[in-house]
Amino acid sequence: MAYFGYALLCEFKLFMIIAILFSGSQAFDPCTQYKTLAEIDRSVNVTNNQINNIVYSTKCDNDLDNQWYRFFGGPLSQKMHTSCVPSSRYCSTVYAGWMKEEHPLESDGRVYRTVCFRYGIECCYRQMLIEVQNCGGFMVYRLPSTSPLLLCGRYCSTSHGSTFIYWISNNT
DSSP: HHHHHHHHHHHHHHHHHHHHHHTTTSSSOTTTSEEEEEEOOOOOOOOTTGGGTTTOOOOOOOTOEEEEEEEOSTOOOEOOOSSSSSSSSSSTEEEEEEESSOOOOOOGOOEEEEEEEEEEEEEEEEEEEEEEEESSSSSEEOOOOOEEETTTTEEEEEEOOOOOOOOOOOOO
């Protein structure tokens, strides 16, 4: 009986070694394994009172789960904004988040960046650290929930090109 138990233990160890070896061969790639943030109202190019002429409602990123995300909300919402948001009432939130540093080059790999959340006249009322990776034609971001900051914050996006205000109405 003792021999049988020893044989099972050896088989289990061998299985675990094989599992570890093969799991390492398929490394996680955030450029292919990301979630999408596709809301156009994340854009700093859209103010809260322009969204389909509806009453302003506050949106928060409290439900994000520290995964990799790509902004993909059309031409106005393609990457995280990198300068202080014009006011705290942009991006359909009260605390508008923007990345303090520039986006990395593709050769930089994964980097850490600071996201500031604007409130009132303070451009960096609260801040948190995120990861960013340049995937060639687009960026991906490892975004934690904003709830640890004890505020209703939201990560804001912008277009790849020049900034312009886009008016959304029921007529378009």
